[in-house]
Amino acid sequence: MSLKVAYQGERGAFSEAAVRKILGEASQPVPYRSFEEMFESAASGETDCLLAPIENSLAGSVLKNYDLLERHELTIVGETYLRIAHSLIAPRGVKIADVRRVYSHPVALAQCERFLRANPRMEVAQAYDTAGSVKMVVQEGRSDEAAIAGRSAAEVYGADVLAEGIEDHAQNYTRFLLISDPSRIPPVHETASASNGKKTTIIFRVANKPGALFRSLAVFALRDIDLSKIESRPIEGRPWEYSFYLDLIGDVADSRIRKALAHLEELAESLRILGCYERAQSIHLS
Template sequence: MKKKEIVAFQGERGAFSELAAVQLLGPRIDLLPCERFEQMFRALQDGAADAAVVPIENTLHGSVHENYDHLLNFDLKIVAETSVRIVHNLIVPPGTKFADVRRVYSHPVALNQCLRFFAAHPRLVKTTHYDTAGSVKMMMSERPEGAAAIASSLAAANYGGEILKASIEDDRKNFTRFFLLRRPDFVTPKIKGNAKISMVFTTKNSPGSLFRALAALALRDISLAKIESRPMRGRPWEYLFYLDFLGHVDDKNVQNALAHLAEVSDLLRVLGCYPAAKIDL
């Protein structure tokens, strides 16, 4: 039997990142929870992990710039993408009746995404915790009286909690997109179907510079999937651009486009080429 791979992710066991890891690699993995994003990049780079699962953007909260920074600072590559719907569940110790719940623990962002539920049940006291999955872990080990927690179904399963009310989030269209990262020497399997490329580039600081850069793609009928500018610190009016487009790095058309783009940009870095997932975001 093949040895299980070690997958680094940020958060406690049962975090939404763990759901993404299972979507990307199946359930037969060993998980390495990290407190901070940078730690999981380092764990992968240093060989403590075989892969890392990184949240990169969320429907409500935008791009995770910190992780784009780490993608530029570490020499790793994106080999897959997926998206996870953020479903919040009310979780209790098994056998607890809803009438006995008084206090609901979770991360404030999760509590704030369930305001309709709290409005319908004004007796419930919102109590903040440092982590969604961590609130289930604490509830199951410390058993405070009348406690429930809000977290993913995986957190309930991991810590032996029971889902009393499923999907209590206000907005069902809340998705987070994740990248699967590997070290640069990882041999990527051949991509079947559409491929997508993620890259970062900067342009010279002048009107029309982005327009000229996008010509490299548009003149070759390449479809953009994402574009985002980010001001460069300490350099007013200079920008970093995040770009995703459809195509494979082995396509002649794409290679020409990248060569053309390199002519008009100061910095250009391909972060990865991977199967384009049917993602909701």
């Protein structure tokens, strides 16, 4: 039986391609309209796991998914990077000179700001998904509307590609996290280089006083542990106080990592390990 994997979006979305990349063609991607619904499906057992975009090399972090990670008792079991190449897509027969409104997900629009600034006649309109935007403009069939999405969405919905490679920079990648209930961890298909090793993601809180965050991060610096990402999110009901998400390079089974986390636990108000997983293959810049 194929693995049911929740993702946000419609058929033809980048997230669907990422599911295939990390779990193989035998997986069964299941689309959901929102990130909340996607997380709920994996938490309830409706799907086996989910694949969530967590950060983009141009637009930055997908903050909503950090909040949902904290809210659910799920664990990160893998990661993958996907090259994001955007196209301007419209119903068949539409000419680029006639386009007056462009739909897409806010993150995709942020990744194509230079193209949109260069075409000021095109009004920008936000939508819940890239591929869903293509589906919508094809269904509407207007001659003055288009969408920004991956080329595969044009193939899925029978649309024309008016312009390709419209993202701000060719080095446009999205990092996705594979997340599941700890009791049903799926096998990761994507081959990870043996030299990549493990990555561990944690969330912690510290007292709101001078030097607290510095001392917390020092537990890793003192042990030469590489930190690859840090993100802060506001704590609900505690204005101007924050939770900190941290990606560190290493395995929780390693004594250095164990000691650093034990040291951090002494300093922090709370500490939770969100996952320890194989690092994705390195991105080769060209």
